[in-house]
Amino acid sequence: MLVSILVICVLAVPASAINFNTPESTVAEVMADPEYYDGTITIGTIAIVGTLTNISCDVRISEGEQSIAVDTRDRSMFEGFEEGDTVKMIGIFYYKRVGGSVFDPECVIHWPIANSKTVSIPELMENPQAYNGRKITVIGNLTDVRESGMGYRMNVEDGGRHLDIKFYGRTLLEAGTVVKATGIFIGGTMHADAVAKRETLPFGIAIPGFSGLLAAGMLAFAFVAASRTISKR
Structure with a gap:
């Protein structure tokens, strides 16, 4: 026992x-x-x-x-x-x-720890001193995940730049997944308290043609809704 x-x-x-x-x-x-x-x-x-x-x-x-x-x-x-x-x-x-x-x-x-700021990995790697010892959030492609000691060692990529992450929770994430990680950045490594699959695109990311398609879709939806209202009358 x-x-x-x-x-x-x-x-x-x-x-x-x-x-x-x-x-x-x-x-x-x-x-x-x-x-x-x-x-x-x-x-x-x-x-x-x-x-x-x-x-x-x-x-x-x-x-x-x-x-x-x-x-x-x-x-x-x-x-x-x-x-x-x-x-x-x-x-x-x-x-x-x-x-x-x-x-x-x-x-x-x-100290005290401020609310995490979302930072792009290229920006983080270009100016790591600005974020050293701070809590941040990054979004990128999980290119590698492996067990290390009692936790996991991860590599997340965005824009051709890579971030090393240490995570001591449990995870079923696999390479190729777009993830959102939050943790404290120290000496070039993020010590993450949360790493999860990114379900939706972050605000500010533009996809060519997406805005036009979205606008067209909204107009079509409005037209259908209006047509149904008229037909009921």
């Missing part, structure tokens, strides 16, 4: 997925009880909300006069962010009595 429970727990929580719903702590809360938040001993992964400072050099996440040093070995994580931005960092806090504590981020996102 115990083994079964452990297996279920492991299947329910993908180890490689970023948990964007990790509860937020403030810089002040972490600084007030650093031993409790120390990832090497107790709590593990946490999320800190604060202000980005010293972004051009030694990045820190700050709240008023208090701040925590941030590990910046992966500078690409901060592309598109600016000094003074409010962010949510998810990662591990390492408390050090001597030499200063440091936060090792797994990701950085703009």
